[in-house]
Amino acid sequence: xxxxxxxxxxxxxxxxxxxxxxxxxxxxxxxxxxxxxxxxxxxxxxxxxxxxxxxxxxxxxxxxxxxxxxxxxxxxxxxxxxxxxxxxxxxxxxxxxxxxxxxxxxxxxxxxxxxxxxxxxxxx
Numbered sequence: 001x002x003x004x005x006x007x008x009x010x011x012x013x014x015x016x017x018x019x020x021x022x023x024x025x026x027x028x029x030x031x032x033x034x035x036x037x038x039x040x041x042x043x044x045x046x047x048x049x050x051x052x053x054x055x056x057x058x059x060x061x062x063x064x065x066x067x068x069x070x071x072x073x074x075x076x077x078x079x080x081x082x083x084x085x086x087x088x089x090x091x092x093x094x095x096x097x098x099x100x101x102x103x104x105x106x107x108x109x110x111x112x113x114x115x116x117x118x119x120x121x122x123x124x
Contacts, residue, residue: 060086099112
């Protein structure tokens with residue numbers, strides 16, 4: 001049986017490889033997926049497929065998981081280094097974000113995006 005980390009690592013790789021079929025194979029048919037470009041949420045695998053296809057035509061996002069943890073409600077939290085380039089290769093954003101997942105029966109049921117806040121540095 002795959003762990004949440006195994007499932008998500010494979011999905012990040014599939015996303016970066018632009019392998020929609022492999023990524024969607026790890027999602028619940030009624031997945032809830034955030035629209036990171038305009039806000040809101042997509043519902044279902046076909047909506048995610050359409051969203052990613054449109055997104056990849058406009059920008060070139062790359063996401064690398066840096067750390068996996070579990071919050072107090074059992075959701076999987078992934079600290080992600082996200083670099084988004086325009087179609088000419090210019091960096092639009094280079095930041096850390098958090099992706100929060102609900103995994104149900106080994107499939108992604110829901111994902112949320114939360115901006116990471118940089119650690120505070122206390123004056124010394």
